Amino acid sequence: MKTLLINIKELLQVRELAISKVSGAEMAILPKIDNAYLLIEDDVIADFGTMVNCPNIPVDKTIDATGKTVLPAWCDSHTHIVYAGNREQEFVDRINGLTYEEIANRGGGILNSAKKLNETSEEEIYNQSKVRLEEVMQQGTGAVEVKSGYGLTVDGELKMLRVIKRLAQNYPIAIKATFLGAHAFPTEYKENHAAYIDVIINEMLPKIAEENLADYIDAFLETGYFSVEETERIMEAGKKHGLIAKIHVNQFTAINGIAACVKHEALSVDHLEIVTDEDIEVLKNTNTIPVALPSCSYFISIPYTPARKMIAAGLPLALATDFNPGTTPSGNMNFVVATACIKMKMTPEEAINAATINGAYAMGLSQTHGSITKGKKANMIITKPLTSYYQLPYAFGSNLIETVLINGVEV
Numbered sequence: 001m002k003t004l005l006i007n008i009k010e011l012l013q014v015r016e017l018a019i020s021k022v023s024g025a026e027m028a029i030l031p032k033i034d035n036a037y038l039l040i041e042d043d044v045i046a047d048f049g050t051m052v053n054c055p056n057i058p059v060d061k062t063i064d065a066t067g068k069t070v071l072p073a074w075c076d077s078h079t080h081i082v083y084a085g086n087r088e089q090e091f092v093d094r095i096n097g098l099t100y101e102e103i104a105n106r107g108g109g110i111l112n113s114a115k116k117l118n119e120t121s122e123e124e125i126y127n128q129s130k131v132r133l134e135e136v137m138q139q140g141t142g143a144v145e146v147k148s149g150y151g152l153t154v155d156g157e158l159k160m161l162r163v164i165k166r167l168a169q170n171y172p173i174a175i176k177a178t179f180l181g182a183h184a185f186p187t188e189y190k191e192n193h194a195a196y197i198d199v200i201i202n203e204m205l206p207k208i209a210e211e212n213l214a215d216y217i218d219a220f221l222e223t224g225y226f227s228v229e230e231t232e233r234i235m236e237a238g239k240k241h242g243l244i245a246k247i248h249v250n251q252f253t254a255i256n257g258i259a260a261c262v263k264h265e266a267l268s269v270d271h272l273e274i275v276t277d278e279d280i281e282v283l284k285n286t287n288t289i290p291v292a293l294p295s296c297s298y299f300i301s302i303p304y305t306p307a308r309k310m311i312a313a314g315l316p317l318a319l320a321t322d323f324n325p326g327t328t329p330s331g332n333m334n335f336v337v338a339t340a341c342i343k344m345k346m347t348p349e350e351a352i353n354a355a356t357i358n359g360a361y362a363m364g365l366s367q368t369h370g371s372i373t374k375g376k377k378a379n380m381i382i383t384k385p386l387t388s389y390y391q392l393p394y395a396f397g398s399n400l401i402e403t404v405l406i407n408g409v410e411v
């Protein structure tokens with residue numbers, strides 16, 4: 001099957017050579033071809049260039065993209081798409097003055113979602129989650145990481161990971177699964193953290209490895225959740241089962257967690273709303289990518305990740321949604337890109353790099369996703385006619401996407 005896109009006004013994120021990520025000043029550069037064509041063969045990008053060199057070959061389908069922008073589909077490297085029910089009541093409680101922390105201390109928050117998840121059947125969780133997955137695909141996401149972490153019991157965590165596996169089998173979008181048993185301490189382990197960590201390491205992890213249910217391991221490294229030492233135990237145990245770390249850290253407090261993640265060669269450190277100079281220093285010249293989640297900052301009114309400071313220090317930065325029922329009930333990467341520009345002062349070029357190639361890197365997919373490169377998956381967004389790609393973050397409330405292709409097929 002051959003599909004030819006012609007007359008593309010702007011073809012963005014064109015990388016002749018596959019790169020793994022962009023860092024620091026490189027993030028301001030978004031290579032593009034004006035008046036371009038792009039050839040898709042089956043599920044991969046076969047060729048692209050300027051219209052003057054457009055091949056005159058028989059194809060199965062031609063898409064005329066006059067006036068439109070084409071760019072790689074978003075790569076959302078941090079989500080909790082699989083959950084049961086919602087937390088609308090906590091949303092209203094926060095409007096009425098309670099904080100996220102106060103709600104969590106009353107048994108709400110993650111423990112509220114865990115209760116709902118353990119009371120809901122696997123089939124029902126699958127049905128609720130697939131609606132969200134279908135929605136984010138329509139919004140231009142072509143690769144996504146999904147975490148467990150609302151089970152907090154052996155059965156609950158396995159149930160979540162099996163749902164993620166089933167979604168990966170049934171949908172064309174690339175899905176990476178992350179085991180987040182260390183998301184919160186269940187009430188019965190509140191006074192005995194070591195015992196819950198033993199359950200994670202000795203009961204959950206071996207079963208997850210046996211069924212090959214996860215690619216990565218995560219923990220909520222935060223004051224009141226998992227300490228640096230506890231998270232180190234989790235990362236070490238994960239590594240023994242071949243699971244690389246991607247860690248929630250520095251959401252509310254900076255407690256030297258990032259240094260521990262770098263020491264354990266984490267692929268990514270995510271949230272980073274609170275970042276110290278030492279945290280930035282320790283990330284320099286490492287393979288660990290920081291991931292910012294601006295719609296979480298927006299939704300629960302916490303600081304935004306200091307992108308300017310991090311990029312000025314030469315660091316790479318990825319953007320992701322954090323789609324979850326508590327702090328970010330939205331998986332819309334278009335909103336994330338716009339909010340990064342509006343609130344974090346990232347340029348459109350930096351934000352698009354962060355949401356495509358760097359997002360792909362943050363879930364180990366940059367060899368196949370995140371740029372317009374021959375041989376990569378034909379995952380792309382075709383916009384409505386735009387004056388320029390600046391409109392994507394500028395017109396933040398408009399749906400500017402006309403078509404989404406995943407593996408070369410319209411979704």
Ligand SMILES: N=CN[C@@H](CCC(=O)O)C(=O)O
Nearest residue numbers: 109110220248322324326327
């Ligand atoms: N911070 C930890 N985990 C999620 C929120 C969990 C929840 O409130 O359900 C996050 O990334 O924001």
Ligand SMILES: [Zn+2]
Nearest residue numbers: 078080248322
């Ligand atoms: Zn999260």
